[in-house]
Amino acid sequence: xxxxxxxxxxxxxxxxxxxxxxxxxxxxxxxxxxxxxxxxxxxxxxxxxxxxxxxxxxxxxxxxxxxxxxxxxxxxxxxxxxxxxxxxxxxxxxxxxxxxxxxxxxxxxxxxxxxxxxxxxxxxxxxxxxxxxxxxxxxxxxxxxxxxxxxx
Amino acid sequence: xxxxxxxxxxxxxxxxxxxxxxxxxxxxxxxxxxxxxxxxxxxxxxxxxxxxxxxxxxxxxxxxxxxxxxxxxxxxxxxxxxxxxxxxxxxxxxxxxxxxxxxxxxxxxxxxxxxxxxxxxxxxxxxxxxxxxxxxxxxxxxxxxxxxxxxxxxxxxxxxxxxxxxxxxxxxxxxxxxxxxxxxxxxxxxxxxxxxxxxxxxxxxxxxxxxxxxxxxxxxxxxxxxxxxxxxxxxxxxxxxxxxxxxxxxxxxxxxxxxxx
Numbered sequence: 001x002x003x004x005x006x007x008x009x010x011x012x013x014x015x016x017x018x019x020x021x022x023x024x025x026x027x028x029x030x031x032x033x034x035x036x037x038x039x040x041x042x043x044x045x046x047x048x049x050x051x052x053x054x055x056x057x058x059x060x061x062x063x064x065x066x067x068x069x070x071x072x073x074x075x076x077x078x079x080x081x082x083x084x085x086x087x088x089x090x091x092x093x094x095x096x097x098x099x100x101x102x103x104x105x106x107x108x109x110x111x112x113x114x115x116x117x118x119x120x121x122x123x124x125x126x127x128x129x130x131x132x133x134x135x136x137x138x139x140x141x142x143x144x145x146x147x148x149x150x151x152x
Numbered sequence: 153x154x155x156x157x158x159x160x161x162x163x164x165x166x167x168x169x170x171x172x173x174x175x176x177x178x179x180x181x182x183x184x185x186x187x188x189x190x191x192x193x194x195x196x197x198x199x200x201x202x203x204x205x206x207x208x209x210x211x212x213x214x215x216x217x218x219x220x221x222x223x224x225x226x227x228x229x230x231x232x233x234x235x236x237x238x239x240x241x242x243x244x245x246x247x248x249x250x251x252x253x254x255x256x257x258x259x260x261x262x263x264x265x266x267x268x269x270x271x272x273x274x275x276x277x278x279x280x281x282x283x284x285x286x287x288x289x290x291x292x293x294x295x296x297x298x299x300x301x302x303x304x305x306x307x308x309x310x311x312x313x314x315x316x317x318x319x320x321x322x323x324x325x326x327x328x329x330x331x332x333x334x335x336x337x338x339x340x341x342x343x344x345x346x347x348x349x350x351x352x353x354x355x356x357x358x359x360x361x362x363x364x365x366x367x368x369x370x371x372x373x374x375x376x377x378x379x380x381x382x383x384x385x386x387x388x389x390x391x392x393x394x395x396x397x398x399x400x401x402x403x404x405x406x407x408x409x410x411x412x413x
Contacts, residue, residue, distance in 0.1 A: 010199050010203070017312055024352075028243070029344060
């Protein structure tokens with residue numbers, strides 16, 4: 001009888017503890033036990049700006065994956081996108097790097113294409129748009145008039 | 153002058169001797185893992201003592217910490233107009249830092265002190281000597297079950313503390329400041345990575361070993377330095393055990409953080 005209370009208490013503790021641990025790891029930590037149900041797609045950009053790994057990849061505003069790696073290949077930035085298995089990308093999609101808000105984080109936005117052909121795992125996106133260079137734009141705006149007077 | 157030099161030497165030798173004893177003690181504690189007597193029921197009992205009975209204390213600590221983090225975080229973040237990242241602030245500080253440390257400190261105060269006193273009283277009652285006479289390894293019988301139990305209980309308590317704390321922040325952020333619940337939970341989910349959770353688990357495992365090591369060590373060698381085995385020595389050993397474990401936990405916390413980031 002004495003042992004029953006002990007067992008109950010310990011069992012309760014273990015259930016709640018492992019429940020919390022599972023919530024933290026699977027829901028918040030995004031650990032997948034059964035292997036990643038995603039595939040990789042490459043995209044080359046002239047520049048990626050301040051894009052970081054693990055930045056979200058979205059299509060029509062819905063998150064469909066994340067940036068896995070960013071590397072320099074042939075003077076271009078090659079990023080690997082981890083796309084969820086359920087999403088198929090047409091061959092003529094356009095990948096562009098955008099900013100959430102004016103000073104927010106960079107993310108990759110994919111605009112849907114119309115082609116019947118899909119990009120295979122390990123394939124690459126041909127059309128890419130580098131991020132908007134806000135500093136450059138401000139520079140042009142501020143010093144733009146000087147350039148004009150020089151050319152006249 | 154000569155006396156000063158002698159004192160310095162004695163202190164250094166004492167220190168080295170104590171350090172060596174601490175190391176040998178750790179070895180005996182680990183050796184207890186493969187030595188009889190069986191440990192299943194002692195471990196279950198210790199899990200109940202360390203884990204189940206700490207539930208209320210940890211829950212209370214966690215929810216008040218979470219709510220304070222919510223209040224303070226909201227105060228600071230609203231100055232920058234970025235209340236939307238309140239969830240991230242609360243969750244990251246809890247999972248990476250406050251969850252493991254607060255759990256470690258509270259369990260040290262609640263269970264570590266009791267373990268030290270228990271073993272200390274067994275020492276001054278000569279019960280440990282009696283165990284040795286009966287050819288029972290006192291380390292395997294007394295210390296190792298506590299080690300196994302806290303290795304199991306600490307990460308679970310830490311996870312529980314994190315979740316309850318995040319809920320506390322939710323209460324304040326959503327209930328009091330009228331933040332959008334979806335915004336809060338989304339900011340929690342998008343900011344927490346597996347590395348953060350992993351770091352919390354590693355920390356809690358380190359803290360559990362430190363707590364058991366220091367608290368049971370102090371209890372085991374109660375009164376040895378004074379050469380006098382009385383109730384006063386038990387109280388002194390318990391105080392020392394709690395203070396030393398807490399300091400060790402805080403130092404270890406800094407080291408683990410600096411190594412893992």
